[in-house]
Amino acid sequence: MKDKDRRKAQKPAGKPGFGEKPVAGRRPDARPASSSRPQKAQERPVREPERPPIRAEQDEKRGETAEKVFLPLRSGARPAERVPIILETAGSENFRLIDSGNGEKLEQYGPYRIIRPEAQALWPKSLPEHVWQKVDAVFTGDTDEDGIGRWRFPREALGETWPLQLLGADFLGRFTAFRHVGVFPEQLAHWAWMKAEIEKANRPLKVLNLFGYTGVASLVAAAAGAEVTHVDASKKAIGWARENQALSRLDRAPIRWICEDAMKFVQREVRRGSRYDIILTDPPKFGRGTNGEVWHLFEHLPLMLDQCREILAPKARGLVLTAYSIRASFYSMHELMRDTMRGRGGVVESGELVIREAGLDGETPGRALSTSLFSRWVPE
Numbered sequence: 001m002k003d004k005d006r007r008k009a010q011k012p013a014g015k016p017g018f019g020e021k022p023v024a025g026r027r028p029d030a031r032p033a034s035s036s037r038p039q040k041a042q043e044r045p046v047r048e049p050e051r052p053p054i055r056a057e058q059d060e061k062r063g064e065t066a067e068k069v070f071l072p073l074r075s076g077a078r079p080a081e082r083v084p085i086i087l088e089t090a091g092s093e094n095f096r097l098i099d100s101g102n103g104e105k106l107e108q109y110g111p112y113r114i115i116r117p118e119a120q121a122l123w124p125k126s127l128p129e130h131v132w133q134k135v136d137a138v139f140t141g142d143t144d145e146d147g148i149g150r151w152r153f154p155r156e157a158l159g160e161t162w163p164l165q166l167l168g169a170d171f172l173g174r175f176t177a178f179r180h181v182g183v184f185p186e187q188l189a190h191w192a193w194m195k196a197e198i199e200k201a202n203r204p205l206k207v208l209n210l211f212g213y214t215g216v217a218s219l220v221a222a223a224a225g226a227e228v229t230h231v232d233a234s235k236k237a238i239g240w241a242r243e244n245q246a247l248s249r250l251d252r253a254p255i256r257w258i259c260e261d262a263m264k265f266v267q268r269e270v271r272r273g274s275r276y277d278i279i280l281t282d283p284p285k286f287g288r289g290t291n292g293e294v295w296h297l298f299e300h301l302p303l304m305l306d307q308c309r310e311i312l313a314p315k316a317r318g319l320v321l322t323a324y325s326i327r328a329s330f331y332s333m334h335e336l337m338r339d340t341m342r343g344r345g346g347v348v349e350s351g352e353l354v355i356r357e358a359g360l361d362g363e364t365p366g367r368a369l370s371t372s373l374f375s376r377w378v379p380e
Contacts, residue, residue: 071302076343079377083334085351087189088368094164095185096358099132100369101125108362109173109181110164112136116179120370131360139179151175163247167191169219171244182214182240186353186371187282190320191220193376194278197317198224204254205277205317208269210262210308215241215255217280222253229256229276231265233289261289263300266307275313281305282322297326305340312344316379322353324372333375341377350375 091097091108098106098113100121107114114137125132137158141149161172166188174182198205198221207221209230214237218230232238238259245251258265262283281304287295301321308319319341321333334350341348353374357366 071306074339074342077345078338078348079341079345080347081334081338082347082349083351084330085349086368087351087353087374089186089188089353089355090365091185091355091358091362092166092188093362094166095183096362097355097369098360099125099127099357100367104132105369106132106135110162112158112162112173114181115139118369123367126357126366127360137175141179149177149179166216167195167220168223169216169244170248171214171216171219172240172247174214174240183216184213184282184371186355187217187322189353190280190322190374190376191217193318194280194320195220195224197278198226201225201277201317206275206313208276208279208308208311210266210279210281210304211283212241212280213237213282215244215257218255219244219248219250219253221278222250222255223248226278227254229258231258231260231262233259233261233287235259235290259290261291261293261295263295263304263307264289264293266304266311270307270310274311276311276316277313278317279308279312279319281308281320285323285326297323298328302336302340305336309340309344318379319377320374321376322372322374326373328373330373330375333373337375337377344377344379346377346379348375348377 094110096108098108100106100118101124103117103119103121104115104125105118105121106125106127107116113135115132115135116139133154136153136155138152138154139149140152158175161174161182164171164173164183166183166185172182174180176182194207194217198207205226207218207226207228209215209218209221209228212218212230212232213234215230218228218241222228230238230241232241238257241257245253245255245257262281283295283297283301283304285297289295305319305321312319319337321337323333330350330352334348337348337350351374352370353372354368354370356368358364359366
């Protein structure tokens, strides 16, 4: 069920695809390719004291039933904290934020220069108008994060996809009907951290990517040597992820592509006794699962994090939560994460993901554009 205020209540969830309606419950996912083997008893964490039952209430004010879940307080001390943390992406050879302002952003994705709406670009543009006019694609239409619109191609008609590469993973950029381009580059900060954790481990780490969208994070993890489980509720997104896997020449990499509701998947993994070393979860604000399951971030995120904690391995390397376009402070997620991880020690670091303007040459630092809130638990 990738928290993004980017969708309207009646729209499906996740990061929608080209001409497709977003699938709510987004980035939940799929039918497990194979059931996970339960871990040996000695590898499981010490069982915590039995907790009171979870309480739930129904809220039908939205015209749709949304279940509010109330979790009992976990025992144990809360983890230490580091706040605020600003994780910055400066861009790369295949991506950079050139300029922003007046509610828009000018970006470079591989060979293409594009313009997209950006509500947080409140300042004036730095570069002259003639620079902004020399672009390959402009998204027009609804300026809501997941509003439906269309692409205009001022120079020449372009195909739906084009090749890109980030952190060594090859994938396809896409002109989708919801202004997205097949990748969320602000996540590079988390992916670089994950890649480093996998590469320095003396064993293959197990990575769970919830609301995995087009699979770029999953490919980065697999290329670094991890065993990956990728979950998303959108069949189209899973199809794109498989295309990206072939493009990255990772056909034989240990990746499970699962098209299923994310909440249902993690709850089943809890029952199976599955364990993961790194969990990435990037939920939308609103979404729908494969069977019409409704996801509302503010109602369901506490239970989602709680279940993720249950499937963290005893020597886990991290649990990462990102969210954007929501009316909340990063402190909301920070305090939720600290309460969720009571008794596990470690540190919770929270703040914002930002992308730094890099200018036309890619080497002229400018303003920082905030893109997402995040909270990350690490063991130390």
